[in-house]
Amino acid sequence: MALGPRLDIRQTQSLVMTPQLQQAIKLLQLSNMELTAFIDQELERNPLLEREDADRPVERAEPKADAADLPVLDSMPADVPLLDGITSTSASEGLDVDYDNTFNNDSPSDGTDGEAFGQWSSRNGGSHGFDDSESSLEATIAGEISLRDHLVAQLNMDVPDPGDRIIGLHLISMLDEAGYLIGDLAELAARLGCAASRVEQVLARVQGFDPVGVFARSLKECLALQLAERNRLDPAMQAMLDNLEMLARRDLPGLTRVCGVDHEDLAEMIGEIKALDPKPALRFDHVVAQPITPEVLMRRAQDGGWLVELNSDTLPRVLVNTRYYSKIAGAARSRDDKTYISERFQSANWLVKSLHQRATTILKVATELVRQQDAFFRHGVQHLRPLVLRDIATAISMHESTVSRVTSNKYIATPRGIYELKYFFTQSINSADGGDAHSAEAVRHRIKALIDAEGRAVLSDDQIVVALKADGIDIARRTVAKYREAMNIASSVQRRREKSMGM
Numbered sequence: 295m296a297l298g299p300r301l302d303i304r305q306t307q308s309l310v311m312t313p314q315l316q317q318a319i320k321l322l323q324l325s326n327m328e329l330t331a332f333i334d335q336e337l338e339r340n341p342l343l344e345r346e347d348a349d350r351p352v353e354r355a356e357p358k359a360d361a362a363d364l365p366v367l368d369s370m371p372a373d374v375p376l377l378d379g380i381t382s383t384s385a386s387e388g389l390d391v392d393y394d395n396t397f398n399n400d401s402p403s404d405g406t407d408g409e410a411f412g413q414w415s416s417r418n419g420g421s422h423g424f425d426d427s428e429s430s431l432e433a434t435i436a437g438e439i440s441l442r443d444h445l446v447a448q449l450n451m452d453v454p455d456p457g458d459r460i461i462g463l464h465l466i467s468m469l470d471e472a473g474y475l476i477g478d479l480a481e482l483a484a485r486l487g488c489a490a491s492r493v494e495q496v497l498a499r500v501q502g503f504d505p506v507g508v509f510a511r512s513l514k515e516c517l518a519l520q521l522a523e524r525n526r527l528d529p530a531m532q533a534m535l536d537n538l539e540m541l542a543r544r545d546l547p548g549l550t551r552v553c554g555v556d557h558e559d560l561a562e563m564i565g566e567i568k569a570l571d572p573k574p575a576l577r578f579d580h581v582v583a584q585p586i587t588p589e590v591l592m593r594r595a596q597d598g599g600w601l602v603e604l605n606s607d608t609l610p611r612v613l614v615n616t617r618y619y620s621k622i623a624g625a626a627r628s629r630d631d632k633t634y635i636s637e638r639f640q641s642a643n644w645l646v647k648s649l650h651q652r653a654t655t656i657l658k659v660a661t662e663l664v665r666q667q668d669a670f671f672r673h674g675v676q677h678l679r680p681l682v683l684r685d686i687a688t689a690i691s692m693h694e695s696t697v698s699r700v701t702s703n704k705y706i707a708t709p710r711g712i713y714e715l716k717y718f719f720t721q722s723i724n725s726a727d728g729g730d731a732h733s734a735e736a737v738r739h740r741i742k743a744l745i746d747a748e749g750r751a752v753l754s755d756d757q758i759v760v761a762l763k764a765d766g767i768d769i770a771r772r773t774v775a776k777y778r779e780a781m782n783i784a785s786s787v788q789r790r791r792e793k794s795m796g797m
Contacts, residue, residue, distance in 0.1 A: 317648050321649065340641055342639055452499070453780075456678055461675065475497070506574065530554060590660040655692075666681055701716040741758060741774060
């Protein structure tokens with residue numbers, strides 16, 4: 295068998311990470327504040343880009359045929375009706391398209407298919423761009439954590455129910471700098487469409503977060519939470535908390551009578567009170583709260599449906615100064631000048647198109663999210679539907695990685711408040727009979743109902759699994775145990791022991 299060199303022609307398909315596709319992906323995952331900063335940098339680097347004045351007509355004269363009809367982001371198409379009474383302001387395709395490589399890509403690009411690219415994005419967190427500065431060493435240095443970040447991290451770890459997490463996020467937003475809860479819980483319950491008792495249960499849950507004493511509604515409650523954590527909230531201490539005004543007046547004889555202790559014990563109790571922190575949240579880094587500007591606005595339509603539209607205040611108004619391009623392109627003489635002008639024009643052209651593509655993609659994802667979670671917006675937290683990225687990606691014919699980027703750091707203003715898009719994705723439990731999946735929240739309520747109605751015959755986790763399967767819920771025993779522990783329900787052995795003792 296002879297060995298020798300030869301030439302072969304092969305035709306293959308691969309996803310090439312062109313500069314344009316890299317730019318489009320990077321823009322998609324930016325928040326509105328990050329996008330504004332990026333646009334400012336591009337305006338400084340590219341002389342052919344300019345901001346559009348709201349009171350100035352858009353220049354439409356183009357020097358070249360292939361640069362015609364450049365999109366301006368604030369001139370979106372008219373309202374287009376979608377499914378189930380939802381109206382959108384755009385219906386163009388998302389980022390899952392092939393981009394022509396109009397740049398000269400001198401750097402090598404690894405070809406891969408769409409699935410491999412999605413796996414690459416997942417391994418790298420799905421939130422990093424292609425700029426080396428984003429993965430620099432300085433980005434890994436930890437700064438001072440804020441109270442909100444500290445509480446949100448505990449909320450995500452300790453509260454598995456998505457509805458309760460939304461209530462917890464609202465409670466966190468109602469805290470002042472000292473960590474005290476301000477606002478009316480009844481108004482919050484009415485706004486979220488849930489029972490006031492459920493808000494109270496979530497409040498009791500988050501009052502156990504660190505720092506101890508946070509989410510208190512008064513000084514008395516703040517001190518009581520800290521004393522209870524130290525196992526020192528006995529009747530005498532409770533009597534002192536009920537009469538803090540006497541302690542402020544230094545009415546020691548009166549406190550001795552009220553608490554039923556002698557002077558020595560009273561001095562020890564006062565020392566314990568002084569050791570507590572009346573403002574537990576002041577130890578954290580307090581920065582000026584930046585108001586959240588939602589990218590998507592949602593309101594009820596006259597026909598009972600929903601209107602979903604982009605927030606025009608967050609859309610960057612940039613366009614290509616074609617008159618200036620025509621002027622300097624005709625005056626250029628050297629080859630380097632012509633190359634620079636051509637590259638700047640192509641870069642500006644692609645930036646405007648990428649911004650338009652980003653806006654329409656966000657709108658498509660948000661519109662589908664509203665359609666999928668229609669019951670939540672109409673009836674409240676308890677009607678959150680089980681949803682994953684794949685459901686939205688399939689419905690709008692996009693890749694899951696694209697949906698993941700769209701839902702990160704993007705907010706929607708709804709009649710029930712402002713939410714990040716990713717909070718509408720909840721877990722689901724398969725149906726045993728092949729029907730529709732059950733939400734994790736509904737399954738937890740069913741488990742609690744079974745345990746509340748068990749009476750003297752205590753149900754084990756295996757028996758609960760059998761009962762749930764009889765209701766068409768396919769669930770594993772370890773999942774039942776996880777949900778039971780998340781609801782602070784004791785095991786069957788502990789419950790049987792408590793009932794035998796008449797507790």
